[in-house]
Amino acid sequence: MGVAVLPPRIKFCGITRLDDAERAVDAGAWAIGLIMWDGSPRQCPLPEAERIAGQLRRTVEVCGVFVNATLQEVAATVDGVGLTMVQLHGDEGPSFCAEVRRRTGARVIKAARIGANADMADIERFHTDFHLLDAYHPDLPGGTGETFDWGLTKLRMTRTVPFILSGGLTPDNVVAGIEATYPFAVDVASGIELSPGIKDPEKMIAFGEAVRSTGPPPPPEPVLASEREAVDEAAPLEEAL
Numbered sequence: 001m002g003v004a005v006l007p008p009r010i011k012f013c014g015i016t017r018l019d020d021a022e023r024a025v026d027a028g029a030w031a032i033g034l035i036m037w038d039g040s041p042r043q044c045p046l047p048e049a050e051r052i053a054g055q056l057r058r059t060v061e062v063c064g065v066f067v068n069a070t071l072q073e074v075a076a077t078v079d080g081v082g083l084t085m086v087q088l089h090g091d092e093g094p095s096f097c098a099e100v101r102r103r104t105g106a107r108v109i110k111a112a113r114i115g116a117n118a119d120m121a122d123i124e125r126f127h128t129d130f131h132l133l134d135a136y137h138p139d140l141p142g143g144t145g146e147t148f149d150w151g152l153t154k155l156r157m158t159r160t161v162p163f164i165l166s167g168g169l170t171p172d173n174v175v176a177g178i179e180a181t182y183p184f185a186v187d188v189a190s191g192i193e194l195s196p197g198i199k200d201p202e203k204m205i206a207f208g209e210a211v212r213s214t215g216p217p218p219p220p221e222p223v224l225a226s227e228r229e230a231v232d233e234a235a236p237l238e239e240a241l
Helices: 018-026 046-056 071-082 094-104 117-125 150-155 174-181 201-212 225-234
Strands: 009-012 031-035 061-066 085-088 107-114 130-135 163-165 185-188 193-195
Touching: 009 201, 018 031, 018 046, 018 201, 031 046, 046 061, 046 071, 061 071, 071 094, 085 094, 094 107, 107 117, 117 150, 130 185, 150 163, 150 174, 163 174, 174 185, 174 201
Parallel strands: 009 031, 009 185, 031 061, 061 085, 085 107, 107 130, 130 163, 163 185
Antiparallel strands: none
16 A cells, blocks of 8 residues: 555554563564653653663654644653654644654654544645554543544545554454554554553563564555545545644
8 A cells, every 4th residue: 555564563652661662672663652641641751751762762763642732842852852753642733743843853643533534534634754543532632442443544545644553453453453454553552551551571572473474465445436525525624733
């Protein structure tokens, strides 16, 4: 599907300890996610985030996850911690995402909560380095442990922005998720935990092995005219910052 890789890369998210970050690298991580939002039970303390980035940012992408933070907060954290990537998981608009990229130099992931065709249409507005597709929840920005309808990913119009599959992935279902969507990367947090923020080493290894067992993506299927019209009708008329 153009930007899919074989096998998909792995982002272990919700890392709160250096030991778990090192285990993530050993399990084949391309990126590790450090949650900077204080509303998450997986929030990574700043001193530990600095330790993790200092030790590993030359080995793996160190991604800070933010939810509706200010531009100044994001920029200061990227600089202070030494992040190489930023994930924006709130209501941030396209212009905000572009400014984060310009101000920090870090690659940007824009996350979207997918529950319907309109959500797939909305993410097309974001010309970031990556899109992350997560499960929709009315009250939570992420970390729900729930999957979404993977069939909706077939409605993506953008082929130049790689996408990361997230939402309820585990060692048991990640192969099915990959074979249904063929993403650039997969993202996991709760599916490899003993408790929020504390990773299970055996599940991390099993997840990595499952991902590496997957095969190449098939040729892209054409989007039916009826499906394209449904996406166009659902697209928002205004761009919000």
